[in-house]
Amino acid sequence: MKKVKSLADLKKMKEQLQSRIALREKSEHPDGIIQVKVAMATCGIASGAKDVMDFFITNLEKRNIDAIVSQTGCMGYCYAEPTIEVRLPGQDPVVYGFVDLKKADEIIEKYIKQGELVDGIIPVNYKTID
Amino acid sequence: MHILVCGGTGCHASASNQLLENLKEQVAEKDLAGEVQVIATGCFGFCEKGPIVKMIPDNTFYTQVTPEDAAEIVEEHVIKGRKVQKLLYRDPVRKEIISESKDMGFYKKQLRIALRNCGLIDPENIDEYLAADGYAALGKVLTEMKPEEATKVLIDSGLRGRGGGGFPAGVKWEIARRVQGDLKFVVCNADEGDPGAFMDRSILEGDPHSVIEAMIINGYCIGANYGLVYIRAEYPLAIERLKIALNQAREYGLLGDDILGTGFNFEIEIRYGAGAFVCGEETALIHSMEGHRGEPTFKPPFPAQSGYLGKPTNVNNVETFANIPVIFNKGAEWFASIGTEKSKGTKVFALAGKINNVGLIEVPMGTTLREVIFEIGGGIKDGKKFKAVQTGGPSGGCLTEKHLDTPIDFDNLVANGSMMGSGGMIVMDEDDCMVSVARFYLDFTVEESCGKCTPCRVGNKRLFELLETISKGKGTHNDLDKLRNLGEVIKDTSLCGLGQTSPNPVLSTMDNFWDEYLAHIDEHRCPAGQCKDLIKYEVVAENCVGCTACARNCPVNCIAGERKEVHFIDQSICIKCGACFDKCKFNAISVS
Structure with a gap:
């Protein structure tokens, strides 16, 4: 049983709990925020996309980076699974292939934090319609 | 990813509970429990097309989802990333598919303050309320403000009571604060009785903690340590969620002794009503809570002087309370910047009747009836012609075509012969007979009159009989005079708000649809083809x-x-x- 004994307690709890609904609040204005989409079709999951997605969810939160992580369908690069798409605010999305946990860590540290492109980019060869 | 499923009473009745279970099962089966959360929330307001499911973060808005659709949503949307086309909302006029709620006419003009957490958080989980800035206002008030300062904030915000009369909430608190008393009470009026209105129920079902938080603040401001929620027993889901919320608040130490280490104590109990309309009147409500008959008494003394058990008592309605935490979080100036000169903030309306989008909406004061009915409400069903809109329930009146561009606020509605009431809005089309409408409301008041004072008990019955005679085609011009005179007398001489407003539906339909009354009398004809004896x-x-x-x-x-x-x-x-x-x-x- 958690007791909230003071205002400081209340503020601390709010901070800890914020992430529970942050996704819902952020999704109202997705353009201003970092978006990571993990391809989670059968091939992606078979190659470990679930672990990669969990890694992004926990680590982005741990490293205090405001982002929306969501799963998406097959992007078509089945040879390069797991694949992810990262969209920084105001920039074109970048697709990375063969993303394992090590690569995921590198993407967070270099690309998401500093905007530095890292190896493993798949040139996007499609356009999508909305 | 979060899957939000509406858990309001409306969607509940359409098996949203089973849908929730099925979704959870599917998610677990596909081994996605770590990535996908399925959450039951409060009412989304779009009851017309319930049950509602909202997918986060892509904001896809699914309507009329059945329990059988759960597998397809998980398989197609969650795993393959394809929207389930058949469940998307289709604009009734333009016939095109709209996949996100923000693009729907129904949501575009809305501003949700009282309903801010309905459809966003899980009402049965205090953690989600805390994450949404819950109890922050309470923390601020208890630690940084004196009772008089906090009351001043509420006065400055201009918030007026949302239960019907529109009395400034801050002024009410100030009066209760100034009264001397060893024991004072805070009462939340959840005895929602207008036919068609269900905003209080939805708030208690979707965001019960906001009401609890505001009641504690109220207690601190007026010097009360006890709160009572008077709720009708016919709201079982709201009662259950309120009980869960009260228990969680107690567990967290946000209710009880020494709240947040400030030495302030507050406890809340629930009292059940049997669903009598008159018990929404504050003195009748207090008598009912005391175990007496639910009958009003003359004011003064006001409840602030002598209320529950003869002690100073402050009574506010659910929706009023739900606005209060936000006012303290965002400031009185912010709140006062929304709305019209004398009516600040927003108002929740329950849209019902011959309208495409039946549901619960919240708009800034000053929005016009046209915007509410034709943009948010999506216009009249089956392309028929708009005839009138009834606001304020049995206490209000009918507004017509010529009132459509009137900005809605407390004073404008009264000036046009109706009133805000608790926010029921029943839209009528060319097929509705206004004599029948007036008779329907009178039937309701006759049924609900407590019988204590003669004008209401006998007068309304006579009004009803006159209307029956007219709708049978047997009325005379003399009857019309009698209707008007009797109506005025009942308004002037009744004891409480019920009787003082009960002739309004008759008087306002007479004002606006005089020709229709004449047609019943002179031509023995019902123009709308509704009165059975005349067709x-x-x-x-x-x-x-x-x-x-x-x-x-x-x-x-x-x-x-x-x-x-x-x-x-x-x-x-x-x-x-x-x-x-x-x-x-x-x-x-x-x-x-």
Whole structure:
């Protein structure tokens, strides 16, 4: 049983709990925020996309980076699974292939934090319609 | 990813509970529990198309989802990333698919303050309320403000009571604060009784903690340590969620002794009402809570002087309370910047009747009726013509075409012969008879009058009888005079708000639809074809092909005729139900 004994307690709890609904609040204005989409079709999951997605969810939160992580369908690069798409605010999305946990860590540290492109980019060869 | 499923009473009735279970099961089966959360929330307001499911973060808005759709949503949307087309919302006018709620006409003009957490958080989990800035206002008030300062904030915000009368909430608190008393009470009026209004229920179901938080603040401001929620027993889901919320708040130490280490104590109890309309009146409500008959008493003394158990008591409505935490979080100036000069903030309306988007909406004060009915409400059903909108329930009146561009606020509605009431809005089309509408509301007030004072007990009954005579085509011009005079007398002489406003539906329909009353009296005719004694269904011989559809559907077998021959209606047996008229595909039944 958690007791909230003071205002400081209340503020601390709010901070800890914020992430529970942050996704819902952020999704109202997705353009201003970092978006990571993990391809989670059968091939992606078979190659470990679930672990990669969990890694992004926990680590982005741990490293205090405001982002929306969501799963998406097959992007078509089945040879390069797991694949992810990262969209920084105001920039074109970048697709990375063969993303394992090590690569995921590198993407967070270099690309998401500093905007530095890292190896493993798949040139996007499609356009999508909305 | 979060999947939000509406858990309001409306969607509950359409099996949203089973849907929630099925979604959870599917997610677990596909081993996605770590990535996908399924959450039951409060009412999204779009009850017309419930049950509602909202997918986060891509904001896809699914409507009329059945438990059987759960597998497809998980398989297609969650795993393959494809929207389930058949569940997306289709604009009733333009027929195109709209996949996100923010693009829907229903949500575009809305501003949700009282309903801010409904459809966003899980009402049965205090952690989600805390994450959404919950109890932050309480923390601020208890630690940084004196009671008089906090009350001043509420006065400055201009918040007016949302239960009907529109009395400034801050002023009410100030009066209760200044009264001396060893024991004071805070009462939350959740006895929502207007036909068609369900905003208080939805708030308690979707965001119960906001009401609890505001009641504690109220207690601190006026110096009360006890709160009571008076709620009708016919709201079982709201009661259950409120109980869960109260228990969680107690567990967290946000309710009880020494809240947040400030030494302030507050406890809340629930009292059940049996669903009498008059118990929404604050003195009647207090008597009912004391175990006495739910009858009003003369004011003064006001509850602030002598209320529950004769002690100073402050009574506010659910929606009023739900606005309060935000006012303290965002400031009185912010709140006062929304709305019109004398009515600040927003108002929740329950849209019902002959309108495309039935549901619960919240708009800034000053939004026009046209915007509410035609943009948010999506216009009149089946392309019919708008006739009137009834606001304020049995205490309000009917507004017509000429009032459509009136900005909605407390004073404008009163100036136009209606009132805000608790926010019920019933839209009527060309097929509705205004004499019948007035009779319907009078029937309700006659039923709900407590019988204590004569004008209300006897007067309303007489009004009702006069209306019945008119709707039978037996009225005279003298009856019209009587209606008006009696109505005025009841308004002037009744004891409480129920009687003082009960003639409003009659008086306002007489003002706006005088011709319709005259048609019933002079021509013995009901222009809308609703008053059963004044209409006659007949077969139009030249159109009748003898298909027998009318005869087969007539519940009293009053239609005779051979196949492929013209049929005939026996007027002595006909009960004027209109079934033949609805079933005939050849326009061979006429109403006169």
